[in-house]
Amino acid sequence: MTSHSDTTDTAPATAGSCPVRLTPELVEDPVGAYAGFRTRSELPEVVLPGLQTPARLVTRYAEVKAALTEPRLVRDRSRVPGGADGADPQAELLEAALGGFPAEYARYVAGHLALLDGPEHARLRTPLTRAFTARRIAALRSFVERTAEDLLRGLAARGEADLLGEFAYPLATVVVCELVGVEEDDRDRVCAWIHDFAYGDGSRTVDGLVGIVDYTKELIARRRAAPTEDLVSALIGAGHDGGEPLTEDELVSVVFLLISTGITPPALFLAHAVLALFDHPEQLAALRADPALLGRAVPELLRHVSLVRIGASMYAxxxxxxxxxxxxxGETVTVALLAANHDAEEYGETADRLDITREFGRGDGHLAFGHGAHYCLGAALGRLVTSVVLDQVLVRRPGTDLAVGRDALEFGHWPGDGFHLLRLPVRF
Structure with missing residues (x-):
């Protein structure tokens, strides 16, 4: 972990100055170094936490949005004409994440849509976009409500629980299993594999990976023979509607995309969103007094928390x-989504405040789900689950509160990112 002393200088850069080494503390601080970076005439050159390779960091809202649609900035480094020289921060991140996985299984995790561009990205994303219909997401609401209530009932009976490990992670896992089409008889063992792979203690990560791959291949074979209403069936069926069918390997990679982006980030966001409301008791009181504010609270919490603080690497x-x-x-550029979502040029003098009455204009009103061709496919599902969770955890259970002192909370971090909760003890 990089020390605080590595990044005390946030003054304007001068020609030939060294890159600024960002700590996890600075990456997750919406003011901190970002405020200084926004005043610079040029994009600052930074090294993200735990990495060695510098990148240009975009922090202003309008420029982050522009970068995410700039055709001369690509995610796939191999598409840089003539190749790009030097080290690659994205490769560093992948090595940190996949270094211990068997190659024949790691390829399913590495084939991430977020790292593709142009026709190849569109070819793989289009059937997934078509499968993520508004009807399919809306149909999940009753399932999410039932599952959340069942989980909370058991936890509340105990009086105290870890809202992250015992509620948010299991909820997100079961929702992904339901979306994919994991059959009821298989759900316990598949959820156990997902736990081991996505958010366990690390001792059984490879076992979880192997179990998910092998099961997904079995599920694909079953759905080819007898389609149902689930996402895997819809993706297989996309090839029957004039589109280019996805291969088995691509279908397995899509399932891992859903697991990688649909469990840990949403679960962590739910925990951080609840914590943000605990940190702003006047906002929590307003929400409990007027639950109709949920419609504004969800996008405001997405903006304020911005769980994914730094976007994927892009290359000129x-x-x-x-x-x-x-x-x-070949130069590397990345975007600070948290910084953009707290830019006073976009949000005015209240940019750094949590305000659940905030009114946004058209669209999301924030960049927590990204922008452009790589806009988060699960945004609608994320909004749905967040609304259900805030309602059931905080509004319907008005006694829910932190079970420990704020300074007793434990945080960890991954390379390239800021701090994340390890657990969120609450009492009901």
Whole structure:
């Protein structure tokens, strides 16, 4: 872990100055270094926590949004004409995440849509977009409500529980299993594999990976023979509607995409959103007094928390100027989504405050789900689950509160990112 002393200088950069080494504390602080970065005439060059390779960091809302739709910034480094020289921060992150996995299984996790561009990205994303219909997501509401209530009933009977480990993670896991189409008789063992792979103690990560891959291949074979109403059946059926069918390997990779992006990030967001309301008791009181504010509270919490603080690496395909900076071909650029979502140029003088009465304009009103071609496929599901959880945990159970002092909460972090809760003890 990088020390605080590595990044005390946030003054404007000068020619030839060293990259700023960001700590996890600074990455997750919506003011901190970002406020200084936004005043610079050029994009700052930074090294993200736990990494060694510098990248240009975009922090202003308008420029983050522009970067996410800039065709000369690509996610797939191999698409840089003539190749890109030097180290690659994205490769560092993948090595940290996949280094201990058997190659024949790691490829399913590495084939991430977030790292693809252009026609290949569109080919894989299109059937998934078609399968993520509004009807399919809306149909999940009653399942999410039932599952959340069942989990909470048992936890509340005990009087105290870890809202992250004993509620948010299990809820997100079961919702993904339901969406994918994991059959009821298989659910316990598949959920156990997902736990081991996605958020266990690390001792059985490879076993979880192998179990999920082998089961997903079995499920694909079953759905080819007898389709149902689940997502896997819809993805298989996409090839029958004039589109290019996904291969078995691509279907397995899609399931891992759903597990990787649909469990840990949403579960952590739910815990951090609840904590944000605990940290702002006047906002929590307002929500409990007027549950109709949920419609505004959900997007405001997405903006304020911005669980994914730093976006995927992008690479310049040519020399060009962006955000006042002369980028060189192959140079790495990344976006600070948390910084953008707290930019006073976009949100005014209340940018750094949590305000569940905040009114947004058209669209999301924030960049927590990204923007452009890589906009989060699960955004609608994320909003649905967040609304259900806030209602059931905080509104219907008005006595829910932290079970420990704020300074007793435990946090961890991953390379390239800020701090995340390890557990959230609450009493009911």
């Amino acid at each position: 395909t040519e020399d060009f100027e962006f955000a006042g900076t002369a980028l060189k071909k």
